[in-house]
Amino acid sequence: MDKRPIGVFDSGLGGLTAVKELRRILPNEDIVYFGDTGRVPYGTRSDETIIRYARSDMDFLLKHEPKRVLVACGTVSTVALPILKKEYDLPIDGVVEAAARSAAKLTKKGVVGVMGTPATIRSGEYERLLKSFAPGIRTVSAACPLLVPLVENGRISPDDIVISTVVSEYLAEIKSEGVDVLIMGCTHYPLLEPVVAAFMGENTQLVSPGREAAALIARELRENGNGNSPGRRGEAEYFVSDSVEGFSALAETFLREKVTGSVSLVDIE
Ligand code: DGL
16 A cells, blocks of 8 residues: 555646546545646747756655656656656656557557647657557647647637637648547647537547546556555645636636645746
8 A cells, every 4th residue: 555645747737637537536546736837838848848847847746755646748748758757766657658559449440630739749759659559550640739728728618719710720630531539639638528529520539648547547556556545535735836716716627526625836946
């Protein structure tokens, strides 16, 4: 048994879609979440900046002595994960590999769409992983730079003309290539699932990286006996690098539950 919390971080609110899954399948675990709301978005920045931010996020979380860390950010997972794994001496999971594995299994046509931040798409990591799991797979990718700022501003309703228009423009090529599986390759995007699903139609299956990663962590904790005591209700503590009020207001949409744990401001710089 290991009673230490699971550390989770993202550039902002997106990682909460992974926290929601962790809370659902591992309700007895404590979670410490850091959302770098003062420096979001990461996905339009250089690799050097993303790596620097990721290191400071890790350093902050380590003060809370987590038993492992989930990098609940597609951008950091594609750009910085191997570096973090080399530099920090604890288990670190990203959100990309589990999503790619699941998409490779799901596709019948062998054509998979990937939507992500510019940094994620530039890294080519999804394409590489998909090919390693199923060499015949063809990947159609779309960089979607405007989606994270829109989601962080709560523009997620399918009735919102702005988000619907932006999503249809970004996904037009992916749709026309006839993909049957689409990886929502940024943890902010599951909030847009109704908008994306409405545009892609019912024949496209959507893969959420946070959900896949949470399932993987649950399996690992079970297999290695590193879970917290069964039967208890785990607590979640939240830290952000910008307005606590702004975070609390939107977090409930992301988590689909009341934010019961404390939310505190951190000076990450
Ligand atoms: N949730 C992050 C991701 O999964 C968003 C990155 C950003 O801040 O642009 O990529």
